Amino acid sequence: MKLRPSVGLDDLRKYKVVVYPHPAILAEETIMLLNEYVQGGGKVVSGARTGYKDETGRCRMVPFPGYAAELCGIHLEDFTRIVGTVKPALVRMVGEAVGLEKAVAEGRQADLLSVNRTSVYRPMSEKQTSAENIQIMHRIDEIYMKHPYYGYRWMTTTLREQGFDVNLKRVRRLMRLMGLEAIYPKPNLSKRLHARYCRPYLYLLRGLTIDRPNQVWGIDITYLRMGKGFMYLFNIIDWYSRKVIDYELSNTLEKGFVLKCLRRAFRSCRPEIMNSDQGSHFTNADYLELLEKENIKVSMDGKGRATDNSRTESDISDR
Template identity: 45%
Template sequence: MRQCQLLRLSRSTYYYNKRPIDKYNLRLMNLLDEQYLETPFYGVRRFTHWLLREGHHVNHKRVRRLMLLMGFHAIYPKPRLSMGVKNHKKYPYLLSSLAITRPDQVWCADITYIRLQRGFVYLVAVMDWFSRYVLSWELSNSLEAQFCCAALNKAFRHGTPDIFNSDQGAQFTSSDFTKRLLSRSIKISMDGRGRVFDNIFIERLWRSLKHEDIYLKDYETVQDCCRGLSDYFLFYNR
């Protein structure tokens, strides 16, 4: 009790154990994941109507919560396309009209949702823009910035880019992530709001990965998924 007083936390908050995602919500998330690849322009309401047509009695509040959990948003130009962290510095998009002519000129990164039989994880990948080579990747059960930093550190084993491009998500705008780029004199580029094609190559990677591997193999555990992704990215790169 004294610890809660010092931390200014209610005891109910301190003892609360987060409940796991139930099986039905996982099923809905898997359905949203598959449909998102086919109709990435769907927002909360259109996904809600689609699920209703498929026989699932859900409302827009549940769909919005699941999409936020999965990191999904409708891909089309609109104001306030993605919500970052206000006190994180944002950088301009540097790739407009830039001719990409060689490896290590531009790297890019993105995060996607990966389904498992009994849960889900997040995958981040770092890709060379010119060659489409996947330089590194990491899995995580949360959207903390640390697994993105770990993927970046692994990518540096291959070299150093002139420019690093990402979206304005909190993981990529965090000081832990950007300081690793700035310490190597790498220019930071971030997708503009409402610019749906700024990071299109890695979005295409996610589509290939899910159709060619994730949906076919339906991994049961994180360990199985990790081994499968190692094989897939070796296949993809070569």
């Protein structure tokens, strides 16, 4: 007999035992029917994956075995990867708690959870930057702010003069970790004009009288030195009122946090002109398409014109 929607409780009562192997997909109506059958004295034998999927084939977002927990008499308190000092999962069967580390060997636990045995026997060690490296990175940051044209060789020489015991490889690795490199004229500067880059726009603010809010917004990204590493701050400032429209923090320089902040700001108001530098965040297609969709004019600092976006940068440094 198959448990079709037409099968009722009277049909099941004809049998003392119902064997239902591997009913992974169980509708709530079927579970209620089986519960009534069991409460009436019947017995149900089912597989290990009973009821963990709904009618659409998706896993239920409830503790395993889902709505069949009362029917099976099993309730899984928690499930997690058993690594290091993490407390193992507890399974309560008929009101009694059993620790998996006592009932099941570690090798068997790894097989059941599809986890590599090596990760169970050898606790994972989280790599952290040492306090000494943090101190060196802070000093590198201070030197780089004064001398952005220093590469890792000059940086190593300067650090040694200040009493730090470092070599070239260590300084190079830390500067790469911080995303710092010497600023100097490089060949192939037309790379930004290739297909994967977007051509910079003109600077629209020269000679423009800014006399009302939301006429011009300025945007920029700066990095903040933290106790262990750096955070990146994206800021939107109204040039007329100097009001911070919105901001977003990120621990990476991916473009996503810039677009997220802009979309959030556009829900309340929009500028006529958006001014920025020619950084990769502001010359990529996604950013330009967003401004075009919102009918916002794009303005970018001129090449070699460090003061064109001075209002935005000075506001960030003041705050």
